Amino acid sequence: MQIFQRSSNALARATIFGAVFIVAGLGWVLMELQRSPYVTNAGVHKSQPVPFSHQHHVTGLGVDCRYCHTSVERSSFAGIPPTKTCMNCHSQIWTNAQLLEPVRASYRTGESLQWTRVNQIPDFVYFNHSIHVTKGVGCNTCHGPVNEMPLMYQASSLQMEWCLNCHRAPEKFLRPRDQVYNMVYQQPTSALPVVFDGASYPDQDSLGAALVKKYQLRTVQDITSCNTCHR
Amino acid sequence: MKMEDANRKTKREDVCPSHKLDRATVEQQLAATKGPEYWRSLEELAGSPEFQEMLHREFPKGASEWLDSVSRRGFLQLMGASLAMAGMTGCTKLPLQEIVPYVKQPEQLIPGRPQFYATAFTLSGYANPLLVESHLGRPTKIEGNSLHPASLGGTDVFAQASILGLYDPDRAQAMHRMTDMDSWGNFVKQIKGPLAVQKSLGGVGIRILTQTTSSPTLKDQMKAFLAIYPQAKWHVYEPANRDSVVEGAKLAFGEPVETQYRLENADVIVSLDADFLSAGYPGNVRYIRDYAKKRNPDAPMSRMYVIESNPSATGAKADHRLPLRGAEIDGFTRSLRDLLSAQLNSGVLQVGPAPPKLNPEQAKFAQAVAEELSNHRGSSVIIAGDHQPPAVHALAHAMNAALGNVGKAVVYTETVDANPVNQTESLRDLVSDMHAGKVDLLVILGGNPAYDAPADLGFADALLNTNIALRIYHGLYRNETAELCQWNINEAHYLEAWSDARAYDGTISLVQPLIAPLYSGKSAHEILSTLTGVSDAPGYDLLRAYWQKQHAGPDFEAWWRKALHDGFIEGTAYQPKSVSLKPVALPAPHPQKPAASKSTSAAIPRSTTASSPTTAGCRSCPSRCRN
Numbered sequence: 001m002q003i004f005q006r007s008s009n010a011l012a013r014a015t016i017f018g019a020v021f022i023v024a025g026l027g028w029v030l031m032e033l034q035r036s037p038y039v040t041n042a043g044v045h046k047s048q049p050v051p052f053s054h055q056h057h058v059t060g061l062g063v064d065c066r067y068c069h070t071s072v073e074r075s076s077f078a079g080i081p082p083t084k085t086c087m088n089c090h091s092q093i094w095t096n097a098q099l100l101e102p103v104r105a106s107y108r109t110g111e112s113l114q115w116t117r118v119n120q121i122p123d124f125v126y127f128n129h130s131i132h133v134t135k136g137v138g139c140n141t142c143h144g145p146v147n148e149m150p151l152m153y154q155a156s157s158l159q160m161e162w163c164l165n166c167h168r169a170p171e172k173f174l175r176p177r178d179q180v181y182n183m184v185y186q187q188p189t190s191a192l193p194v195v196f197d198g199a200s201y202p203d204q205d206s207l208g209a210a211l212v213k214k215y216q217l218r219t220v221q222d223i224t225s226c227n228t229c230h231r
Numbered sequence: 232m233k234m235e236d237a238n239r240k241t242k243r244e245d246v247c248p249s250h251k252l253d254r255a256t257v258e259q260q261l262a263a264t265k266g267p268e269y270w271r272s273l274e275e276l277a278g279s280p281e282f283q284e285m286l287h288r289e290f291p292k293g294a295s296e297w298l299d300s301v302s303r304r305g306f307l308q309l310m311g312a313s314l315a316m317a318g319m320t321g322c323t324k325l326p327l328q329e330i331v332p333y334v335k336q337p338e339q340l341i342p343g344r345p346q347f348y349a350t351a352f353t354l355s356g357y358a359n360p361l362l363v364e365s366h367l368g369r370p371t372k373i374e375g376n377s378l379h380p381a382s383l384g385g386t387d388v389f390a391q392a393s394i395l396g397l398y399d400p401d402r403a404q405a406m407h408r409m410t411d412m413d414s415w416g417n418f419v420k421q422i423k424g425p426l427a428v429q430k431s432l433g434g435v436g437i438r439i440l441t442q443t444t445s446s447p448t449l450k451d452q453m454k455a456f457l458a459i460y461p462q463a464k465w466h467v468y469e470p471a472n473r474d475s476v477v478e479g480a481k482l483a484f485g486e487p488v489e490t491q492y493r494l495e496n497a498d499v500i501v502s503l504d505a506d507f508l509s510a511g512y513p514g515n516v517r518y519i520r521d522y523a524k525k526r527n528p529d530a531p532m533s534r535m536y537v538i539e540s541n542p543s544a545t546g547a548k549a550d551h552r553l554p555l556r557g558a559e560i561d562g563f564t565r566s567l568r569d570l571l572s573a574q575l576n577s578g579v580l581q582v583g584p585a586p587p588k589l590n591p592e593q594a595k596f597a598q599a600v601a602e603e604l605s606n607h608r609g610s611s612v613i614i615a616g617d618h619q620p621p622a623v624h625a626l627a628h629a630m631n632a633a634l635g636n637v638g639k640a641v642v643y644t645e646t647v648d649a650n651p652v653n654q655t656e657s658l659r660d661l662v663s664d665m666h667a668g669k670v671d672l673l674v675i676l677g678g679n680p681a682y683d684a685p686a687d688l689g690f691a692d693a694l695l696n697t698n699i700a701l702r703i704y705h706g707l708y709r710n711e712t713a714e715l716c717q718w719n720i721n722e723a724h725y726l727e728a729w730s731d732a733r734a735y736d737g738t739i740s741l742v743q744p745l746i747a748p749l750y751s752g753k754s755a756h757e758i759l760s761t762l763t764g765v766s767d768a769p770g771y772d773l774l775r776a777y778w779q780k781q782h783a784g785p786d787f788e789a790w791w792r793k794a795l796h797d798g799f800i801e802g803t804a805y806q807p808k809s810v811s812l813k814p815v816a817l818p819a820p821h822p823q824k825p826a827a828s829k830s831t832s833a834a835i836p837r838s839t840t841a842s843s844p845t846t847a848g849c850r851s852c853p854s855r856c857r858n
Contacts, residue, residue, distance in 0.1 A: 041324075041325065071341045071342055071344075074341055074344065075342060075343030075344050077342045079332075079341075079342055080330045082332045082334055083332070083333075083334040083335070084334065084335045084336065106334055107334060110334050111334070112331045112332055112333060113331070113332070114329050114330075114331050115329065115330045115331070115332070116327055116328075116329060116330075117327070117328040117329060117330050120325050120328055
């Protein structure tokens, strides 16, 4: 009296042999899921009270990053502008636009605008903007092409492996300090070298090495130690 | 299962045996013992059978033994699975977070970087200068104000802890009238009637009870108040007050003076139960610095002799320390006076009965101290502890004067206290007025006298039973005193209010708020202003108006901003003043048991000389005496 069909033999052999591959496959699926935009929110447009367009304001009007994000050079938090910053212009232009009604209402009533945080890292990580900006990390290196975003999204995964990518080799990503806020900066090529400190650099390796020295970056061992970020 | 049922039936008395102990039983038991008898709880002393049983059980009655059916294997499986799954908590999506900026961001405020504002924390009326760190408008950490001469950037434990009082959830969060919440506007309306009645009577029924204060603004407000109500009285009371210091100064100089020490000029420091290096002693933060200056091993170091009754930080730093019971220090000081007189060949406040004889160890110590002091005339200092009786203070003043220390290691100035009275007497006067029915309007500004006044005075009873028509309490908490008063006005914490105070050296320190009152609290200045008839003046205006009077001139704005920035008004430290010793008869020392070489203390029974006439005076003496 057989309970199992003949095919069960083959299935049993396949799964016993393939157990390792099945587990590995499952593991791979989980790891890919964990890196996916579903989990990291990279590329996801989050809803905001006002559909603020960086593309219009930065590329269209030429407003510098620091006009609104004022504390990026001096504080860990870059700063979201207070309603008054918006009203600096919008009390004079587009004064009756329907889109801007929440801003005017906020200014009128004294209730702050509640923006949804786009670039978000967990609370157990300490991130300080001012040190990155001072050492020559450009805005769009981490935040992506913000000047081309009609609506803001998180351009990178902001996961630890992504941060370590740069922290293990900062010379691959640095740029001169005066180019930090330049959204269309290109890393040097032999055709278009970058001039820094009186010398011309035809590639990122040489420029990066010079920048690491000039800006006195700490060693890779220092900046990849645990308590640099997990304080 | 049987054991569980038994546990459920357990009554509280079985678990915690509360044996009815009374003094007679205990005395009986102790009388029978020879030698020292130690116990850790009253139950142990009682030696009740329940206690013996509790001592011998392995598990107290309340704890049950584990007879569950979960096996070891099952337990390990569960724990192992939990440990493995625990790591999975990391695999989450970040929840949506909001960023809520200002509508109009204040100038000079960088989110992420703290700001610092100068203010001062008052303890017993003395100002401790501070810089308080503020994050986005919320005070978070207390630091010292290095510009201020009275602290040079140090803070003590009370100042550090004071920020917790601001965020204390038990604070009074609303004004109350009887049991209902009420409003400031209503209070202002309701107080008008009784005040008008009192005005026609010259304020004869008004009493204001405050704690020790050094605030010049408050002093000025009280002066204005007493000008409108001349018969009203201002009482001062605080539980851990400095009555002995005031009385000691009056005994020695005829007037209350502030004693300031310049420890960087002292080569020999003798402390008579004075814990001047610890928090709570006026000026301790500065004294610590000055004392430390003379403790450089590469330079001539000072030497400190401490005679004290409790282990303290000052005693721990002493080069030589003599432990004495608190009550014996008076006798020791008199003996020291005699020895010092012999060394200096002059009489130092000679009048008084002979002190009790010291035992050989104490006599040797006293002789050494006397010799040291006489070898360092002009560069030594004797500091008497706040709780020692006035006689000890007077003797310390006399000895310092005889040694020529005045003007060098010790200076005398005007009192920091705005109203230096004997506070126990002040409270006693108030209570007797209450019992005589003379009080119709009582305003208690701060403190908790119903809880911490001396029990003999019966302040709580007087407050409750003497039919005072209107009782107003102003404080941070709805405490025992607040419950007995009709109006409870919640106080603005010092981190929320404008005020001023003097530091131990007299420097005027400004108290600047770091946050608007969290619960619409009011400061004492605002209450006094209402009582004098101006009800809506905020504390800032009152303070500014007072200082505008003091510093009239076209440069007031700049001067005011600088004072607020620094946290103090420069140049307001008291100048030393010259005082002269009065020849006066010292009161007799406390009756002592004859000094034994090893004091054995039978802890519960007090001395049975209760019938001696001088001990009746014990109750009236302001000093804390341990027999």
